[in-house]
Amino acid sequence: MARWLKFLIAIALGIAAGMLYGWVVSPVEYVDTTPDSLREDYKADFVLMVAEAYQAEDDLGWAARRLGILGDLEPTQIVAQAVAFALKNGYSPADLVLMQKLAEDIQSWNPSWEAPIP
């Protein structure tokens, strides 16, 4: 076998060993994740918590800020996705009512209402 071919095979074996080590033996560990990476059911429960708190606090701005940590999507989209998940997965009617109330109210929320953060 030609030397250059053996050299290429050695490189390929090395790449395979490196990927095995990087992906399987010692993959990049995500221990400090952000809420936008949460699984869909946890995100939906997060939105449900916001809806439960909103029911008592009646503070749309505070609810929007809480939803904001779930990612870059608009709060309306975040709630809409959660409601869709809740409908698909059989949440209790009481929970659905809370989430749908939040979904309706959040549409009228305007970021410009919020006081600028110093």
Added chain:
Amino acid sequence: MNRDQRGPWYLLTGLVLGVALGLVYAWVLAPVKYVDTVPDMLREDYKAQYRALVAAAYMATGDLPRAQARLDQLNDPEVARTVAIQAQQALAEGRPEAETRALGLLAVALGQGPAPIPTLPEAPLPATDVPAETPVETPSVEAPLATATSTLSVASATPAPTRRTPLPTNTPLPTRTASPTPGAPFVLQDQTLVCNPNLGQPLIQVEAYDAAGQPVPGVEVIVAWNGEQGAGEDRFFTGLKPELGLGYADLVLTPGITYTLSLADGGQPVPDLVAAECESDGGDRYWGSWLLVFAQP
């Protein structure tokens, strides 16, 4: 040196080069992506926000099992203590009172533990109780939130009729909502100098009881002081140290400073609290603590 004398080192070079390329690809170019993470993996500040939100939802619903189920996702074996510490930190950082209060009351409720769960009947109800071939509408206390692979299942906030539950299920869990007893302002019932060398440092200890003599958590205590180094004010809540009693709170006294204590709910302030000395049997002197007992008439 001719080609044959160079030996197999080129193979090792290729292997090392390959490993380096493989690691660059696996760690930098295409690292493992965690897109379906769980709350346990959140960064610590997001975990704190998560706990605060659980507390806010708990304040709204009073559903302790649901709050516990949510906090369980953080895999914290001492979650009650963690929530209590967060409540104290929130208070010290001047976070909104609603957040501090919610965290404090949740910590107290977690310290108390869940209310007793009624025993489920082992056998289904007799056939006569459920008409045959009629959809059964029963209250459900479980709302499965997740997909088939999920482990998250949280009790519903308010039990509601559902057709998804084929058999009679448990009745709604009674939950205790820890909150100050509404009623008359607290009145100072007793003020005692406690001489206990085991306390280690002088304290103002507060205990709050309702008219029935039950300890009351979540009572906001305001302490103002005036000393050579200036004046100040601190606020704290009863119940944040549930191991010492649900109506208990304390603050460390600095000798030489005069304190005035009052409860946020009203009532007469207690002025001129200063660290006082005690004497042990052996003649050693140490600082005592003030125990103030408040009760609703």
